[in-house]
Amino acid sequence: MFTAQRAPDLKTVLLATGVILTLAMGVRHGFGFWLQPISQANGWSRETYSLALALQNLLWGAFGPFAGMVADRFGTMRVVLLGAFAYMAGLIWMAVVTQPTLFIIGSGVFIGLGLACTAFGAVSGIIGRSAPPEKRSWAFGISGAASSFGQFLMMPVEQTMISSIGWQNAFFLLAAIVVFLMVPMSFRLREPAVQKKGGHHQSIREAMSEAVGNRSFLLLVAGYFVCGFQVVFIGVHLPAYLKDKGIADPKVAVMALALIGLFNIFGSYMAGQLGGKLPKRYLLSFIYFARSVVIGLFLLAPLSPMSVYLFAAAMGVLWLSTVPLTNGIIAGVFGLGHMSMLAGVVFFSHQIGSFLGVWLGGYVFDLQGSYDVVWGISIALGVMAGLANLPVDERPLARPELKAA
Structure with a gap:
C-alpha cells in the first residue's frame, strides 16, 4: 500500500479529484432528463430506462471494491484513466443502442465501471493519504462539495444540450467532455511505488474480514443502503413526478436538481467541518431523520414551483453530506491502508439501494x-x-x- 508521507500534495489532489468528481457525478445526476425522450423515441415504458439506470448503479457498486483495491495497490491514476474511457463508451452506447436488453446491459456495464473508477470510492484513498488526520474530514467534505458543484453546474447544461442539439448529440458531446477533462486530471494523481516496510502488513483478505466482522461497519453499510435508495429515486424520478402532477415546465425540474447540487455544496462542506468537531454518528443520524421529515413535508404541502424549490434546497443540504462523515468514520476506525477498498464495499450497499430506488420507482x-x-x-x-x-x-x-497506516 502507499504511505501517507509520500502521497501527492493535498491541494493538487483536491483540485484534480474535484474536477473528476464534478464530471462523474454531474453527468450522472442528469440522466433523469433522458428518461422521457429516450422512452418516447424507442417506444419503451419507463421501467426499461429505469432498469438501465438501476443496473448502472448496481454495477457501480459491484465494481467499486475492486476499483478501490487497484487504487490502493497500484495508484489512483490508472483507475481514473480506465474509468474515463469506460464512461465515454457508456455515454456513446446510450446514444446509439435501441435494443432494450443491449441498452440495459451495455450502459450498465460501461457507466457502472466508469463511475466505480472515477467517483468517491476510487478517489477516497488518495484524499485520505494526502490529508493529515486533523484535516481529513474537511478534505472529504471538499470532495463532496465538488461532486455537488457538478450537479449544480451540469443540470442546466445537460437540459440545454438536450433541447438545443437533441438527446443523442447531447450524449456524444458529454462523452467528449468527460474524456478530454478527466484524462489530464488523472495524471495529477500519480502516487509513488509501493513501499514495503518491516513487520506484518494487513492483507486484503484480513482487512475485509476485519471490516465485515465489525458491527459499526455493518451499521454504516445499512445506512448507506438507505442513502442510495433515497437520492437516486429522487434524482431520476423527480422530473417525471413533477410533470405527472401538472408542473409541465421542464425548467422547474432543472432548477430543482440544480438547487439540490448548489445546497449540497454547502451541506457537504459543513458536514466535513462538523465531522472534525462532533461525533460523526450523531450527524449521520440527524441527516437521515431530517430527510424523512423533509420528504414528508414536501408530500403534505400543496405542490407548486416554490414548494419544489424549498424541497430541493432542504434535500440538497442533506444530499451527499453523508459521504464525508461515512468516509471519515472508515478512515478513523480502520486506517488508510485499505481505505478505497472499504469505502467501495460500503458504497456497494449504497448502490444496491440505488438500484432498488430507481427501478422500484419505474416499476x-x-x-x-x-x-x-x-x-x-x-x-x-x-x-x-x-x-x-x-x-x-x-x-x-x-x-x-500492525503498524499504523
Whole structure:
C-alpha cells in the first residue's frame, strides 16, 4: 500500500479529484432528463430506462471494491484513466443502442465501471493519504462539495444540450467532455511505488474480514443502503413526478436538481467541518431523520414551483453530506491502508439501494400510475437509517500486531 508521507500534495489532489468528481457525478445526476425522450423515441415504458439506470448503479457498486483495491495497490491514476474511457463508451452506447436488453446491459456495464473508477470510492484513498488526520474530514467534505458543484453546474447544461442539439448529440458531446477533462486530471494523481516496510502488513483478505466482522461497519453499510435508495429515486424520478402532477415546465425540474447540487455544496462542506468537531454518528443520524421529515413535508404541502424549490434546497443540504462523515468514520476506525477498498464495499450497499430506488420507482409507477408507495418507503427507510447510525463506534481499532497506516 502507499504511505501517507509520500502521497501527492493535498491541494493538487483536491483540485484534480474535484474536477473528476464534478464530471462523474454531474453527468450522472442528469440522466433523469433522458428518461422521457429516450422512452418516447424507442417506444419503451419507463421501467426499461429505469432498469438501465438501476443496473448502472448496481454495477457501480459491484465494481467499486475492486476499483478501490487497484487504487490502493497500484495508484489512483490508472483507475481514473480506465474509468474515463469506460464512461465515454457508456455515454456513446446510450446514444446509439435501441435494443432494450443491449441498452440495459451495455450502459450498465460501461457507466457502472466508469463511475466505480472515477467517483468517491476510487478517489477516497488518495484524499485520505494526502490529508493529515486533523484535516481529513474537511478534505472529504471538499470532495463532496465538488461532486455537488457538478450537479449544480451540469443540470442546466445537460437540459440545454438536450433541447438545443437533441438527446443523442447531447450524449456524444458529454462523452467528449468527460474524456478530454478527466484524462489530464488523472495524471495529477500519480502516487509513488509501493513501499514495503518491516513487520506484518494487513492483507486484503484480513482487512475485509476485519471490516465485515465489525458491527459499526455493518451499521454504516445499512445506512448507506438507505442513502442510495433515497437520492437516486429522487434524482431520476423527480422530473417525471413533477410533470405527472401538472408542473409541465421542464425548467422547474432543472432548477430543482440544480438547487439540490448548489445546497449540497454547502451541506457537504459543513458536514466535513462538523465531522472534525462532533461525533460523526450523531450527524449521520440527524441527516437521515431530517430527510424523512423533509420528504414528508414536501408530500403534505400543496405542490407548486416554490414548494419544489424549498424541497430541493432542504434535500440538497442533506444530499451527499453523508459521504464525508461515512468516509471519515472508515478512515478513523480502520486506517488508510485499505481505505478505497472499504469505502467501495460500503458504497456497494449504497448502490444496491440505488438500484432498488430507481427501478422500484419505474416499476411501481407502471403498475399503479403513482410514485406514492415509493415516497412512503423512502420516509420509513430514513427513520431506520437514523436509528442504525446512533450506536456506531468511531474509536480506532486496536491492532497491536500492525503498524499504523
